[in-house]
Every structure is written in structure tokens, then in C-alpha cells.
Amino acid sequence: MLMNSNYKVAFFDVDGTLADNELPRELGIYGRIPESAKRALSKLKEAGIEPVIASGRNYEKIADFAELLGVDSVISSNGTYVTFQGEPVANHYLSxxxxxxxxxxxxxxxxxxxxxxxxxxxxxxxxxxxxxxxxxxxxxxxxxxxxxxxxxxxxxxxxxxxxxxxxxKHVSKASGVEEILQKMGISSDQALAFGDEENDFAMFEKVGFPIAMGNGNDELKAKASYVTDTVKNHGIWKACLELELFEEE
Structure with a gap:
């Protein structure tokens, strides 16, 4: 499958997408991310595609494992705090x-x-x-x-x-995606997103090519442009190769 070489950003949910939920929680988020997914994020950056973590989790908790992954851009706390390449893009503090x-x-x-x-x-x-x-x-x-x-x-x-x-109410992962796209000066057609659950529906609607994990929600899979393998079976790596986002090592 030949993909548009003009993709500039890829958004990743965490639990069930980057991190394998079937592994013990004691391993922490980073310890539950397959090595193949870690390599995929690095290869995407080399290919000029910015990886962005999109999560409901607190920014500081994400920042720790994001740094280990070499990821500089984060949508955190349900889109209420957004950074791009280490710099704050948007915050939505309650009055x-x-x-x-x-x-x-x-x-x-x-x-x-x-x-x-x-x-x-x-x-x-x-x-x-x-x-x-x-x-x-x-x-x-x-x-x-x-x-x-x-x-x-x-x-x-x-x-x-x-x-x-x-x-x-107006803030979500989806609004965070829009803020990142605006910061980069690109359109939704130049964006991909990986997700697995119902809370990824809105994010899928904001990108040109949504990708569902094989372990994901059936309704989300129905809305995806592509369904890859499960987290533990290297779904992210396989999708990137199948979609020709980068070449195999």
C-alpha cells in the first residue's frame, strides 16, 4: 500500500496503543511499550514525521517516558495542556x-x-x-x-x-490535535493517529488517516482507515511498514 509521503505528524494514544495493557502495571508505561514501537517512533522522526503522545494523563507523568522515547510533543490531561517540541502551545486553565x-x-x-x-x-x-x-x-x-x-x-x-x-467542555484530545496542526501550519490530511478505545473517536475525526490497533474497540475499528495488529504483536511497527511511512531496517 503506497502512502502519501506528505504526512508530517502522527498522534499516539498510550494505554492499549503504545503500551500493552496485558503486561503488569508494575512495569510502568515505558516498560509496557514494545521495543518495536520504540523503534517505530524513532524511525518516524527520521522520516520527518513528528510523533505526538495524546493522553488523558498528567503532563509530568507523560514527560518522563516521552523523554525516554525521544518524543518532544505531547497532548496531556485530556487536551488541557499541549506542548510541541518541548514548548507549550496551549493551556486551558480553569478560571x-x-x-x-x-x-x-x-x-x-x-x-x-x-x-x-x-x-x-x-x-x-x-x-x-x-x-x-x-x-x-x-x-x-x-x-x-x-x-x-x-x-x-x-x-x-x-x-x-x-x-x-x-x-x-470544549477541550479534548481532538482540540489538542487541532492546536498541534495549527502550530505546524499543516492540514488534517497530513496527520495520522493511532488509537484503541472509544475516547479516541474524536481524535480520529481530526486526522486524515486514523489507524486502529488490532486489540481495539470494534466501533473504533469500523471508523479507522486501517486496522493493524495488536500492541503485543508489534502493531505500530507493522502499520508503519505496511503504509510505507519508513523503510524496514
């Missing part, structure tokens, strides 16, 4: 008024929560000053235990069976 209102409601309902900034995830004590660079709230609770949200501005996004992230 002070919204943060104060949410904190008060969480405390009234006695629901535990965490605050996320680009640098850390932290607990909040009533006598402390609130940080000014809060990207989102994190909580482990049923939706019915959440405070009343300003649904015009905010969304409570389910990221695990009992885990919710609350951030600006």
Missing part, C-alpha cells in the same frame, strides 16, 4: 471563579477530589491558597456524588469505571 465554586461544592458534599496542574496532582486543604494553573479536577465517585456542574462550560469525563475528570 479562579469556577475553581472556587467547585471546591466549595465538593467540600459541602464531602466528596474527595484532587487538583491537577501541569506539574502535579495535589490534594487541597481548606487553609491553602488555590493554585492559579488548575487544568482539571480528578475524583473517584459516582456521577450522582458530583457537585452541580456548569454544563455550559464543564464536562465530567469518565476515564475509568469510578474515575472522573472535570475540565472545560
Amino acid at each position: 479562579t471563579e469556577l475553581v472556587k465554586e467547585m471546591v466549595e461544592q465538593f467540600q459541602t458534599k464531602q466528596t474527595d477530589f484532587l487538583l491537577e496542574t501541569p506539574e502535579e496532582i495535589l490534594e487541597y486543604a481548606a487553609d491553602e491558597l488555590l493554585p492559579e494553573n488548575i487544568l482539571q479536577f480528578l475524583c473517584h465517585c459516582p456521577k450522582e456524588d458530583l457537585p452541580s456542574l456548569d454544563t455550559e462550560k464543564l464536562i465530567a469525563e469518565k476515564v475509568a469505571p469510578t474515575a472522573l475528570n472535570i475540565h472545560y
